[in-house]
Amino acid sequence: MKPATFQYVRPESVRECLEYLSMYGDEAKIIAGGQSLIPVMNMRLSTPEYLIDISRLEELNYIRHEGDFLHIGGGTRQIDVETSSLVKTYNPLLRDAIRHIGHSQIRTRGTVGGSISHGDPSAELPLILAALRGEIVVVDEEETANYTADEFYLTTLLTALEPQQMVSEIVLPVLSPQAGYAFIEETRRQGDFALVSVAAVLEIDSQNLITKANVGIGGAHEVPYVAEELEEYLIGKEPTDSTFEKASEEIKDSLEPETDLHGTAEYRMDLAVELTKRALRQAAGNVEGALQ
Amino acid sequence: MENSVEQPQVDANDHKVQSNRVSITLTVNGKVVNKAVEPRMLLSDFLREELDLTGTHLGCEHGVCGACTIIMNNESIRSCLMFAVQADGYDIKTVESLATNEGTLNGLQEAFSTHHALQCGFCTPGFLMTLTDYLDKNPSPTREEVREVISGNLCRCTGYSNIVDAVMDYTKNRSM
Ligand SMILES: Cc1cc2nc3c(=O)[nH]c(=O)nc-3n(C[C@H](O)[C@H](O)[C@H](O)COP(=O)(O)OP(=O)(O)OC[C@H]3O[C@@H](n4cnc5c(N)ncnc54)[C@H](O)[C@@H]3O)c2cc1C
Ligand code: FES
Ligand code: FES
Numbered sequence: 001m002k003p004a005t006f007q008y009v010r011p012e013s014v015r016e017c018l019e020y021l022s023m024y025g026d027e028a029k030i031i032a033g034g035q036s037l038i039p040v041m042n043m044r045l046s047t048p049e050y051l052i053d054i055s056r057l058e059e060l061n062y063i064r065h066e067g068d069f070l071h072i073g074g075g076t077r078q079i080d081v082e083t084s085s086l087v088k089t090y091n092p093l094l095r096d097a098i099r100h101i102g103h104s105q106i107r108t109r110g111t112v113g114g115s116i117s118h119g120d121p122s123a124e125l126p127l128i129l130a131a132l133r134g135e136i137v138v139v140d141e142e143e144t145a146n147y148t149a150d151e152f153y154l155t156t157l158l159t160a161l162e163p164q165q166m167v168s169e170i171v172l173p174v175l176s177p178q179a180g181y182a183f184i185e186e187t188r189r190q191g192d193f194a195l196v197s198v199a200a201v202l203e204i205d206s207q208n209l210i211t212k213a214n215v216g217i218g219g220a221h222e223v224p225y226v227a228e229e230l231e232e233y234l235i236g237k238e239p240t241d242s243t244f245e246k247a248s249e250e251i252k253d254s255l256e257p258e259t260d261l262h263g264t265a266e267y268r269m270d271l272a273v274e275l276t277k278r279a280l281r282q283a284a285g286n287v288e289g290a291l292q
Numbered sequence: 293m294e295n296s297v298e299q300p301q302v303d304a305n306d307h308k309v310q311s312n313r314v315s316i317t318l319t320v321n322g323k324v325v326n327k328a329v330e331p332r333m334l335l336s337d338f339l340r341e342e343l344d345l346t347g348t349h350l351g352c353e354h355g356v357c358g359a360c361t362i363i364m365n366n367e368s369i370r371s372c373l374m375f376a377v378q379a380d381g382y383d384i385k386t387v388e389s390l391a392t393n394e395g396t397l398n399g400l401q402e403a404f405s406t407h408h409a410l411q412c413g414f415c416t417p418g419f420l421m422t423l424t425d426y427l428d429k430n431p432s433p434t435r436e437e438v439r440e441v442i443s444g445n446l447c448r449c450t451g452y453s454n455i456v457d458a459v460m461d462y463t464k465n466r467s468m
Pocket of ligand 1: 029030031032033034035036037038039074075100101102103106109110111112113114115117118120122123124125161165166167168191192193194354355356
């Protein structure tokens with residue numbers, strides 16, 4: 001038995017869970033899929049006194065399509081997002097991205113809310129949420145608040161979440177049927193955390209001009225990085241190779257990758273520029289009805 | 293609260309948490325098991341140490357190697373990334389469920405043996421359980437699909453090719 005001793009509670013409703021959270025404060029931790037928390041507890045980097053198990057809360061387990069948005073419950077397992085027909089129809093970018101999370105055995109337990117709350121800068125779900133300007137719904141006993149990725153992610157593995165709060169839902173926009181999209185990730189081995197990953201969505205009008213661009217980069221910044229200057233640069237331009245080449249250089253000024261065991265900062269920067277170019281090309285290539 | 297889970301016997305100001313055992317009931321390889329466990333006991337340790345089912349191996353204990361893979365509620369999972377208390381009421385199958393009580397290997401195990409899909413055998417239970425779950429749902433995969441399925445299991449001996457051969461042979465023979 002590797003983890004330190006703790007007390008285990010299994011609330012039967014979100015309300016009961018929030019009561020525990022406000023009662024125990026920072027002595028408690030939520031356990032959802034446990035796929036990030038248990039490794040950390042096994043290494044005793046985390047020694048909560050109370051573990052609140054939300055993995056059976058059906059209340060948090062749903063995928064709903066409402067108007068222009070998909071609402072996904074915080075307790076929904078990654079595997080259920082991957083295989084959802086709603087996700088396939090309304091946000092295939094999310095489905096492509098989620099397949100890169102670890103291995104199927106990890107996604108079988110790992111949840112959407114767990115990945116969002118853990119806040120790994122290489123993680124796929126926070127990246128998609130940031131790139132698509134989705135929202136994170138955070139609840140405590142008193143109130144419900146919506147956060148953008150920018151507000152939620154403070155730095156590596158640190159979020160704005162307070163001890164009495166939990167993530168109850170994420171909201172993602174539906175991709176327009178006219179949009180082209182791409183998710184590209186580079187890893188040393190299949191299933192590893194991304195060295196760098198890029199998510200791109202483009203819309204192109206009948207004049208062959210880019211009308212909308214969403215680009216996010218994972219693994220190369222302290223938080224999921226939204227390439228706003230690149231997005232702005234692309235608007236009104238033709239989707240050509242030279243446009244994409246110049247656009248990708250735009251990220252160099254503000255992206256701040258770090259050196260770690262898996263790759264140097266310099267390598268990550270080069271990779272980010274190259275993958276961005278490829279993702280834009282691929283997204284433009286699958287825009288429906290685009291003049292190529 | 294579920295009945296089987298005791299309320300913690302501490303008030304909010306008491307920082308010394310007593311170890312409290314929790315009674316759990318689950319089905320393992322078709323048998324109903326009831327035990328009192330410490331909440332911090334990993335499911336993998338529960339299987340190995342409380343139930344003596346040492347076929348489930350432990351390599352890394354942080355989800356990377358796949359040696360501890362078991363089937364829970366008809367899905368393959370890492371038993372090292374779950375606490376036994378969390379499996380209360382669930383249905384679990386370990387590698388011990390594959391062969392008969394007399395020790396006759398099942399078809400997939402036979403194919404592993406025939407194709408030298410194992411050398412030291414440390415990784416084998418994890419591969420078998422990953423594949424058992426997958427082949428139940430996808431009876432005739434391509435080579436490429438098999439490679440992807442086993443990407444979450446590490447083997448230091450075989451170089452994987454013989455494992456893929458074993459699976460391809462097994463699925464082919466089974467469908468004939
Ligand atoms: C071998 C391996 C490979 C992996 N590869 C990847 C990968 O490539 N990409 C990737 O993104 N992830 C990867 N992961 C991590 C995996 O995606 C986790 O599932 C995820 O990060 C956490 O989700 P969980 O449900 O398991 O959360 P848990 O581990 O249960 O919890 C993680 C943290 O979030 C908190 N938490 C959980 N749910 C909530 C909630 N609803 N509200 C508030 N706080 C909450 C917990 O208290 C804890 O601090 C990998 C994991 C392993 C073991
Ligand atoms: S021991 Fe569980 S994955 Fe390695
Ligand atoms: S047979 Fe030795 S690790 Fe796979």
